[in-house]
Each structure stands twice: as structure tokens, then as C-alpha cells.
Amino acid sequence: xxxxxxxxxxxxxxxxxxxxxxxxxxxxxxxxxxxxxxxxxxxxxxxxxxxxxxxxxxxxxxxxxxxxxxxxxxxxxxxxxxxxxxxxxxxxxxxxxxxxxxxxxxxxxxxxxxxxxxxxxxxxxxxxxxxxxxxxxxxxxxxxxxxxxxxxxxxxxxxxxxxxxxxxxxxxxxxxxxxxxxxxxxxxxxxxxxxxxxxxxxxxxxxxxxxxxxxxxxxxxxxxxxxxxxxxxxxxxxxxxxxxxxxxxx
Amino acid sequence: xxxxxxxxxxxxxxxxxxxxxxxxxxxxxxxxxxxxxxxxxxxxxxxxxxxxxxxxxxxxxxxxxxxxxxxxxxxxxxxxxxxxxxxxxxxxxxxxxxxxxxxxxxxxxxxxxxxxxxxxxxxxxxxxxxxxxxxxxxxxxxxxxxxxxxxxxxxxxxxxxxxxxxxxxxxxxxxxxxxxxxxxxxxxxxxxxxxxxxxxxxxxxxxxxxxx
Numbered sequence: 001x002x003x004x005x006x007x008x009x010x011x012x013x014x015x016x017x018x019x020x021x022x023x024x025x026x027x028x029x030x031x032x033x034x035x036x037x038x039x040x041x042x043x044x045x046x047x048x049x050x051x052x053x054x055x056x057x058x059x060x061x062x063x064x065x066x067x068x069x070x071x072x073x074x075x076x077x078x079x080x081x082x083x084x085x086x087x088x089x090x091x092x093x094x095x096x097x098x099x100x101x102x103x104x105x106x107x108x109x110x111x112x113x114x115x116x117x118x119x120x121x122x123x124x125x126x127x128x129x130x131x132x133x134x135x136x137x138x139x140x141x142x143x144x145x146x147x148x149x150x151x152x153x154x155x156x157x158x159x160x161x162x163x164x165x166x167x168x169x170x171x172x173x174x175x176x177x178x179x180x181x182x183x184x185x186x187x188x189x190x191x192x193x194x195x196x197x198x199x200x201x202x203x204x205x206x207x208x209x210x211x212x213x214x215x216x217x218x219x220x221x222x223x224x225x226x227x228x229x230x231x232x233x234x235x236x237x238x239x240x241x242x243x244x245x246x247x248x249x250x
Numbered sequence: 251x252x253x254x255x256x257x258x259x260x261x262x263x264x265x266x267x268x269x270x271x272x273x274x275x276x277x278x279x280x281x282x283x284x285x286x287x288x289x290x291x292x293x294x295x296x297x298x299x300x301x302x303x304x305x306x307x308x309x310x311x312x313x314x315x316x317x318x319x320x321x322x323x324x325x326x327x328x329x330x331x332x333x334x335x336x337x338x339x340x341x342x343x344x345x346x347x348x349x350x351x352x353x354x355x356x357x358x359x360x361x362x363x364x365x366x367x368x369x370x371x372x373x374x375x376x377x378x379x380x381x382x383x384x385x386x387x388x389x390x391x392x393x394x395x396x397x398x399x400x401x402x403x404x405x406x407x408x409x410x411x412x413x414x415x416x417x418x419x420x421x422x423x424x425x426x427x428x429x430x431x432x433x434x435x436x437x438x439x440x441x442x443x444x445x446x447x448x449x450x451x452x453x454x455x456x457x458x459x460x461x462x
Contacts, residue, residue: 060369086371097366100459101384114294146460160370 002074004167004200005036005059011067012051012058018218028054032226033066034219036168039198039218042229043205043215045246050221052204058169059202060089073167087111090161090199094176096153104130104156105141111164112159129159132196151182158190162197169201175210187213208250212236220246252430253437254303260434268438270414274405275442278340279398286345287390290352291378300353307346315404318342319411336405336413343404344397351393355386387457395450402443406435 012029026199029051036042046052057063059070061082070077077085077236098107106113108129109122117125127137133155147155154174161169175183175190187210194201211218211232218226218235222242226236235243257264293300313321318339322329328338359382367377383390409417419435422428 058374062368083371084372086369089369091366091369093362093364093365093369095360095362097360097362097364097369099363099367099381100360114371114376122401144460157366 002071003035003037004073006071006074007035007055007059008033008070009068009103010065010070012054012063013066013173023027027158028224029058029155030224034102034226036200038167038200039194040216041194041201041203041214042212042217042219043203044219044221045205045208045211046221047206051224052221053172055221056091056172056202056244058205059168059170060086060091061223082112083209087115087164088089088166088168090163090166092154092161092169092171094173095147096157096186098153098156102144103141104135104143104145104148105137107145107156108159108163110160115164117126125163126159129162130156132193133159142198149182150178151186154186157191162199167200169199171201171203173205174203176205176207183210189216208246253433256430256434264434264438267414267416267435268442269420270333271402271405271439271442274336274340274400274408274413274415275401275446276311278337278405279344279394279401279429282341282344282348282397283394285341286348286393287352289345290349290390291356293349294356294382295374297385300345304346304350304353307349307388310342311346313342314342315339315407316410317431319407323411331406331412333413335411336408340401340404340408344401347393347396348390349393352386352390353394355393356382358389359385384457385459388454391450391457393456397444398446398450399443402439402446406439413440 010029010032011027013027015025032051032055034042044052044055054063056116057118058065059072059077063075065078072080072085072088088197099110102110105126108126110123112122126245130137130140135155136154140148140152140156145156148156158174161171175186178186191214203211203214215232217229219226219231220235220240220242228238228240228243230238234248237246287354289303309415320333322335322338324329356378363381363385364377367381372380405413405415406417406420408415409421416435417438420432421434422433423431
């Protein structure tokens with residue numbers, strides 16, 4: 001059965017500038033394999049520099065893998081035009097990256113517009129999504145990003161990522177820059193969203209609590225390798241030193 | 251006042267010279283935008299070219315304008331006596347601020363915005379036209395503004411190589427030591443520079459976005 005996401009033997013070596021000959025370079029990600037099914041959320045836990053963000057960028061080809069294959073809905077990403085691939089993958093980053101010169105509605109409608117939906121359908125979709133992420137379309141659609149709070153911005157970021165109904169969602173520490181109260185609020189809403197949507201998700205974080213709350217499975221990255229994958233229960237029971245280190249820090 | 255009397259008596263000639271001046275500035279600035287904007291964009295895509303290209307533009311900028319007009323006269327096609335030579339020289343001077351500000355304006359776009367744009371599946375052209383140019387617009391326009399204001403001033407020197415413009419009065423006034431005549435050329439040129447400055451200033455404000 002084809003899964004929304006299958007990653008097999010993924011590797012990324014950063015070529016050293018001036019190193020010249022092949023084979024030299026810094027290994028960022030090495031031999032990572034996993035699959036994510038519909039409705040599943042794989043949380044990638046890892047310290048800074050463990051390669052977890054790189055994995056997301058290798059999936060949507062903001063970085064080109066140097067080894068291994070990635071399949072999204074059964075298709076090899078390396079063989080898809082990169083823009084088409086990315087329009088099928090929702091992408092949420094910590095800094096949100098809303099376009100400051102676009103209204104909330106235009107930000108959310110970005111991918112549908114790139115995909116040339118007609119305007120009526122885009123407008124309806126934008127209203128639906130803003131409501132879904134808890135923003136009243138009547139008061140938020142025409143606002144600009146600078147008129148929003150951090151939490152509201154990330155809600156718009158999530159709505160934008162969901163706009164074209166992608167089968168796969170990549171989230172890179174989406175709540176990492178928010179204050180603790182807003183963060184808990186958004187985590188709860190996100191949980192409800194997961195249940196309603198049934199999308200496959202890869203969620204990168206270094207917050208164990210967040211990982212255990214939102215993950216159906218936990219993956220632990222260490223020095224570029226995926227050293228553990230399992231359910232939250234298996235993760236709690238794991239003897240792997242990196243899992244222990246995370247659990248003890250929580 | 252002597253100046254108003256002069257303008258009243260020579261209205262046709264004044265209008266003709268103002269027209270020539272505007273022509274020199276408009277054509278040269280337009281050409282500099284057509285050349286400089288793509289060049290600036292290219293530098294954001296080929297970072298290795300940045301230093302040599304901006305360096306060359308910097309060096310060209312340091313050539314004294316009268317000397318540059320002189321150098322151009324013997325050249326075929328772009329040289330000779332008249333407006334063409336003047337326009338070529340004015341384009342050379344206008345290029346640096348436009349190329350540099352195009353590069354700077356685009357380079358200053360928030361990396362998170364660029365990453366989001368790419369991650370959403372924008373093509374490079376969509377990223378450029380829908381995100382980078384609008385967001386860098388104010389800085390790019392500031393470059394065009396500087397280029398235009400400098401052009402209005404430099405174009406007065408074009409009279410020395412027979413390109414006409416308001417410099418005709420200034421050179422004539424210097425030659426016969428007549429302040430009124432110098433002022434007759436300098437005043438409209440100064441007003442023109444102020445007007446250009448004001449217009450581009452207004453346009454810049456339209457491109458000012460608060461950080462999201």
C-alpha cells in the first residue's frame with residue numbers, strides 16, 4: 001500500500017567548499033528510513049544540529065538528498081517537478097514567513113492561487129480554513145500580518161499550509177517561538193485539528209512534552225541518524241541513551 | 251527681477267532647453283532601469299558576480315563626468331557630439347545606484363519569507379515578481395531616486411558636448427560672467443531634481459511594508 005510518505009536510506013552530505021574531490025564533506029543526515037501513514041503524526045525529536053530540520057527540507061527538496069529516496073503518495077520526489085511536489089506538501093516553519101505585503105486572505109490563498117483555482121473557490125476555501133484554525137474570517141481576512149499576534153500569525157501559517165489540501169504536512173517547530181500560554185493553546189487546537197484532518201504529518205520539535213502530546217509515533221534524531229522510532233509508550237520505555245536523555249530533561 | 255525678465259524674453263528657448271533636459275534624464279534613467287534592474291536581480295542569483303560587477307560600476311562612477319563625456323566623443327556609435335553620447339554617460343552613472351539597490355533590496359527580504367515562498371511551491375519567477383520585487387520595492391526605488399536626482403545635475407554638463415539642456419545657459423553664463431544666465435539654467439534644474447525626489451519619495455512610501 002502506498003503511504004503518504006516513505007523515506008528510504010535518506011542521506012545528505014554537505015560538500016565542503018574547496019574540498020574538490022567527491023567523498024569529502026560534512027555528513028548531516030545518514031541512512032534515515034521511515035514511513036508515515038494517513039492520519040499519523042511522526043514527531044522527530046532531536047537536539048539542535050541533529051539533522052531533524054534537514055530531513056524536512058530533504059522531503060520537500062529545499063535541499064537535494066545526496067542518498068536514498070523519498071516517496072510522497074507513492075511518487076519519487078526526485079522525479080517530480082519541484083514546484084508541483086511542494087504544492088502537495090504543506091510546510092509550516094517556526095518563523096511562519098507570512099508575506100508582509102499580502103492580507104491574511106491572500107496569504108492563506110497562496111497555493112490555491114498558484115494552482116490556478118478560480119477566485120470564488122479560493123475565497124470559500126480561505127473562509128473555511130480561517131474558521132478551522134479559530135480565526136473569524138470576517139475580522140481577520142483583510143488584516144495584514146503586522147496586525148496579528150504571534151499566535152494568530154502561526155494560525156494563519158497553518159491555514160496557509162493546509163490550503164490546497166495536501167496529503168502531507170511538514171511542521172518545523174511551529175510553536176517554538178510562542179509564549180508558553182499561547183503555545184499550550186495552539187498545541188491543544190492542533191490536536192483537535194489532527195483528529196479532524198487525517199493528514200500525514202512530520203512534526204519537528206525539541207520539546208519532549210509537545211512531542212508526546214502530538215505524536216502518534218516518536219522518532220529520535222541523533223548526529224544525523226534516526227536512532228529510535230516507536231510509539232510514545234515505547235519511547236517512554238526505551239533504554240536508548242538519547243531517549244533517556246530527553247525523558248530526563250523533560 | 252532680472253531673471254523673470256530673461257525668462258519672459260526667451261520663453262521659447264527656455265522651454266526647448268527644459269524639454270531637452272527632461273529628455274536626457276528620462277531616456278537615460280529609463281535605460282538604466284532596463285539594464286540595471288535585471289543586472290541587480292542577476293547578482294542575487296549569482297552571488298559570485300556581485301563583487302566584480304559592483305566593483306566595476308563603482309569604478310565607472312568615479313570617472314569625472316566631464317572627462318567621461320570627453321572619452322566618449324571619439325567612440326563610434328555611442329560617441330560623437332550630441333545627445334546620444336550624453337545619454338550613454340548618464341546611463342553609466344545611473345547604473346550603480348540602481349544595480350546596488352536592486353541587489354540590496356532583494357537581499358534584505360526576510361529569509362523566512364523566502365523559505366516559505368519556495369516551500370509553498372513558487373517558481374523562481376513567482377518568487378521574484380510576487381515577493382522579492384514588491385518587498386524590495388522601496389529600496390529599489392530609492393536607488394532610482396538617487397540615480398534620477400544625480401542625472402538631473404550631471405545632465406547640465408552634457409551641454410559641453412552639444413547635447414543641449416539647461417547646461418547651455420550655465421556654460422554661457424560662466425563664459426560671459428553673467429549670474430542671471432547661470433541662474434536661468436540652474437534654477438529649473440534644481441526644481442526638476444526636487445520634483446523627481448518628491449515623486450519617487452511618494453512612490454517609495456507605497457512600497458513600505460511593516461515586518462510581519
